[in-house]
Amino acid sequence: MNVFLQNLIPLIIALIGAMIWLAFNALILVYCERKFAGHIQRRPGPFEVGPHGILQPLIDGVKLMGKQLVRPDNADPVLYWLAPILSMLPVLLLYMPIPYGPVLTGMEVNLGLLLILAFSSFNGLAVILAGWASNNKWGVLGAARAVSQTVAYEIPLLLTVLTISFMTGTLNLTEITALQAGHIGHWFIWKQPLAFLVFLIAMFGETNRAPFDLAEAESELTAGFHTEYSSMGFGLFFMAEYGYMVVMCSLCTVLFLGGFHGPIPGVEGWWWMLAKTYGLLFVMIWARWTFPRVRFDQLLNINWKWLLPLATFNLLATALIIKL
Amino acid sequence: MGKFRENVIQPILDCWSLIVGLKITGKFFCKPLVTVHYPRQVIDSENLRTYGGHVELIGKPKDPATPKCISCMMCVTNCPSNCLKVVKQKAPKPTPEQEAAMAAAKEAGEKVVKPKAPKNPLKFTYDYSKCSLCGTCIDNCPAKALQYSNNMYWVVTSRKELEIDLLARLKEQATELSAPAPKTEAKSAAAEKEA
Ligand code: SF4
Numbered sequence: 067m068n069v070f071l072q073n074l075i076p077l078i079i080a081l082i083g084a085m086i087w088l089a090f091n092a093l094i095l096v097y098c099e100r101k102f103a104g105h106i107q108r109r110p111g112p113f114e115v116g117p118h119g120i121l122q123p124l125i126d127g128v129k130l131m132g133k134q135l136v137r138p139d140n141a142d143p144v145l146y147w148l149a150p151i152l153s154m155l156p157v158l159l160l161y162m163p164i165p166y167g168p169v170l171t172g173m174e175v176n177l178g179l180l181l182i183l184a185f186s187s188f189n190g191l192a193v194i195l196a197g198w199a200s201n202n203k204w205g206v207l208g209a210a211r212a213v214s215q216t217v218a219y220e221i222p223l224l225l226t227v228l229t230i231s232f233m234t235g236t237l238n239l240t241e242i243t244a245l246q247a248g249h250i251g252h253w254f255i256w257k258q259p260l261a262f263l264v265f266l267i268a269m270f271g272e273t274n275r276a277p278f279d280l281a282e283a284e285s286e287l288t289a290g291f292h293t294e295y296s297s298m299g300f301g302l303f304f305m306a307e308y309g310y311m312v313v314m315c316s317l318c319t320v321l322f323l324g325g326f327h328g329p330i331p332g333v334e335g336w337w338w339m340l341a342k343t344y345g346l347l348f349v350m351i352w353a354r355w356t357f358p359r360v361r362f363d364q365l366l367n368i369n370w371k372w373l374l375p376l377a378t379f380n381l382l383a384t385a386l387i388i389k390l
Numbered sequence: 391m392g393k394f395r396e397n398v399i400q401p402i403l404d405c406w407s408l409i410v411g412l413k414i415t416g417k418f419f420c421k422p423l424v425t426v427h428y429p430r431q432v433i434d435s436e437n438l439r440t441y442g443g444h445v446e447l448i449g450k451p452k453d454p455a456t457p458k459c460i461s462c463m464m465c466v467t468n469c470p471s472n473c474l475k476v477v478k479q480k481a482p483k484p485t486p487e488q489e490a491a492m493a494a495a496k497e498a499g500e501k502v503v504k505p506k507a508p509k510n511p512l513k514f515t516y517d518y519s520k521c522s523l524c525g526t527c528i529d530n531c532p533a534k535a536l537q538y539s540n541n542m543y544w545v546v547t548s549r550k551e552l553e554i555d556l557l558a559r560l561k562e563q564a565t566e567l568s569a570p571a572p573k574t575e576a577k578s579a580a581a582e583k584e585a
């Protein structure tokens with residue numbers, strides 16, 4: 067019992083920490099996204115609530131919560147409400163194995179990488195449930211597209227991640243970070259530039275971010291799978307999307323950019339992890355306000371004709387070099 | 391070889407355009423803002439000039455109270471939202487002399503010259519609540535008699551008020567132009583706002 071408690075308490079603390087971290091990130095990222103978009107279009111972005119609109123996301127959240135929760139007639143109530151929860155809950159778990167700092171790791175898991183990949187696929191399930199249970203044709207179409215996209219982009223993502231674990235011989239994210247200790251030259255981005263590139267692109271596809279945001283194509287599908295969701299039902303999907311973005315960027319940092327290790331020996335800490343993750347997140351936001359949305363066939367072509375062969379080639383080459 | 395070039399080399403070269411795109415938006419990100427913070431700043435004439443408000447008539451250069459419009463109905467037929475109404479003027483009743491001249495012409499077998507109706511319209515109303523500001527009427531007007539106004543600070547409290555008599559508006563503008571007194575007043579009000 068004692069051992070059980072000893073394991074449970076840190077886990078609960080970590081889960082609560084992950085929750086706070088997730089909510090905090092969602093607020094910050096929404097604000098950053100809108101400000102970034104504003105400045106690219108040379109307008110101020112949110113400006114009225116608080117100094118420079120800093121309280122805007124908070125007010126948005128309050129507004130979102132104040133709205134009525136509606137369910138369409140004849141929609142399956144259980145599945146309909148399960149979907150947003152199912153998209154939100156696994157995100158909390160995803161934060162667990164990521165080493166944010168030397169001690170700031172939620173849970174040491176030997177199969178951390180596998181855990182992240184396994185639980186991030188829950189999003190696909192949530193999306194298809196949401197679309198199907200909405201009793202709405204746009205919802206179903208959006209869900210079908212979203213799932214074919216997520217499934218497609220998962221494969222190159224897996225293959226690149228596999229390359230790293232081939233190289234390091236482990237699935238433990240803490241160990242992978244430890245292997246990149248020292249100066250900037252030890253980061254895996256130099257050893258696996260192609261994998262980094264494929265991961266970056268697949269990351270966009272996996273998190274449904276522009277230019278691959280076809281799952282929520284508001285111009286063609288009115289809003290895709292979450293057409294029928296209002297209030298916090300929509301809010302949870304929204305938060306989950308930002309949550310996945312943060313997880314993917316953190317993962318990318320851990321795998322390729324040295325995790326919490328700084329570029330010169332001796333400097334390390336969670337601030338490095340945070341800086342790199344946010345750097346990647348800004349690249350994602352930047353790309354969103356630069357590139358137009360791709361067509362669906364283009365989206366699948368990019369994946370099956372380019373990312374998948376490149377990732378496979380990279381994996382085989384890595385395996386060959388390791389064997390030699 | 392051509393296929394290889396088309397399918398493999400070209401896409402890789404095309405990726406450069408993505409970098410160019412990022413460079414452009416990055417540059418814009420660093421540039422100063424161009425929007426006017428309206429209640430805090432007064433909109434300057436430069437921005438007011440480029441503002442496309444509701445449709446309005448343009449007066450004749452010599453007679454600003456009369457529109458350049460020739461009542462051809464092009465704008466009415468082309469408007470997709472059906473928000474313009476133009477009523478043509480009727481020909482004036484011929485005076486006795488004219489009538490006599492007409493009768494004489496008829497007897498002589500010559501061309502009868504009837505008095506012509508004035509070209510400018512009798513009524514020109516416009517429903518802003520329906521207008522989509524598509525500009526079709528402006529583009530199609532053969533007399534170039536329409537333009538977007540820069541009537542920016544216009545507030546109404548009911549939908550009825552959105553139906554504007556454009557002829558009356560043109561007359562008002564013309565009198566405003568000829569009497570410069572209210573203009574300075576407006577300016578001082580703007581200055582007050584700024585302070
Ligand atoms: S702008 Fe378009 S909608 Fe408006 S009055 Fe002209 S033609 Fe009609």
Ligand code: SF4
Nearest residue numbers: 459460462463465531
């Ligand atoms: S198209 Fe121009 S000239 Fe013709 S009726 Fe309309 S405003 Fe007048």
